[in-house]
Amino acid sequence: MQFFCDESGQTGSNYLDSTQPFYILGGWLKPDDINSEKFKTELASIIAGKEIKASRLVKNPKGRATLLKLIKLAINYNLIPVYCIVEKRFAISARMVDELLDPEYNDFVPYSITYDEWGISKYDLAIMFYGLPDDIINEFAKSYSNHDISGIMNSVNRMVIYFDNSKYKPLSEIINNSLRCINDNPSFFNDDNDHHTFSHKIDKKKATQSVNWFTFYTLLDILDAFADKNNISISITHDEQHTYDTSFTSMFNAMTVGEDYVSHFQNKPKRLIKNKLRRLDFVNSKDSECIQLSDALVGSWNNVLKYGIDDETLVIDESTQKLAETVLSLITNYNCLHWMVSEKVTTNLSNVFNLRSQ
Incomplete structure (x- = not known):
């Protein structure tokens, strides 16, 4: 066909x-x-x-x-x-969940989230990120696409503050833990990190993001x-x-x-x-x-x-x-x-x- x-x-x-x-x-x-x-x-x-x-x-x-x-x-x-x-907004929100709440890299997140058995599904988490202000979502998306670590960290810091003052306050501490991960692993969002093995084996340009x-x-x-x-x-x-x-x-x-x-x-x-x-x-x-x-x-x-x-x-x-x-x-x-x-x-x-x- x-x-x-x-x-x-x-x-x-x-x-x-x-x-x-x-x-x-x-x-x-x-x-x-x-x-x-x-x-x-x-x-x-x-x-x-x-x-x-x-x-x-x-x-x-x-x-x-x-x-x-x-x-x-x-x-x-x-x-x-x-x-x-x-x-697009929902896709970016889902990407935030995958990157910031991955139990392989964030010790605050239990592995059961992978099976949607954490009492809250990945879809529900994406909806929480979906409600972030436009400027925070855009900053994360553009920084992620350009592999701009400082921009990613700044947007994550803003997420922490936002969720700390919202009804999703417990999420603030969990997201904050991802900052330590980025600090401890400077190559976290870079091409050679196994976290992105498939996409970067194929193409190392920012198109993959x-x-x-x-x-x-x-x-x-x-x-x-x-x-x-x-x-x-x-x-x-x-x-x-x-x-x-x-x-x-x-x-x-x-x-x-x-x-x-x-x-x-x-x-x-x-x-x-x-x-x-x-x-x-x-x-x-x-x-x-x-x-x-x-x-x-x-x-x-x-x-x-x-x-x-x-x-x-x-x-x-x-x-x-x-x-x-x-x-x-x-x-x-x-x-x-x-x-x-x-x-x-x-x-x-x-x-x-x-x-x-x-």
Whole structure:
């Protein structure tokens, strides 16, 4: 099978851009037995010689109607949507938990947290960090991305003060212990530390600390598991990535050459890849109508998700409602979806489109 991939919501190091709170990476798995000529003809008739850019089309009813036609065309031809949806603020919060509350490096944290048996889950801890002020989250995210130890320590110090004056006061002492860890291990966030073994074996650039990089890793994992379960192989065609194509290619190569990298997420070791992914190519979206079809999917998701953040000022007309209903209906196969979005946004999203449509 062929997987066509694009992204939406890329903001580089501006992790808390209020206009782009989500990062979506994904697209469509195209079955080999599809009636290619008929499909291409219908797709071309909708595109009508113009490059599809969802970021432009979502801005008006006619554009949203076009996006809806494209998504329904893919559904009618049994293309399979596969995508990762990441709320950036929640992703950063989860990264804080992984780095600052790792029992391997923080003696105040029991190993039972790995199994979510500490009386509080890692998800709950991420929600606590989610409530930190924007400037603290941004400082940590940028310092972490740039391997800036002084910036990381400053942001952690500010977290300690913040939690010490909040209802999560016990968390303050635990986080404070991570400062000793950083002081005692100056290379803690550096490339050569085993704490980052997999990512830095693959690519020693700061791209490995970005939302994009970890999301792409997750997408590969989903695709590989799907291919293994269905006894097929998958080739990936991704829209050109001027910033990340090198690191993405390095990751893909490292994960598919057969070396037995192991992930211990939530203390459940598993091989990262089963060699079901055959190749990764980057092409200009102008030259691939199927990548444009993927752009329609991820761009539509990005537009719909924003209603979970701000459901009062954004206007919902008939075209928005129909597009949202169609996009949300795609959440049926959880094996082809990674949903890293806070419960608050998920609930808001459901209420907006369910209640307002009645």
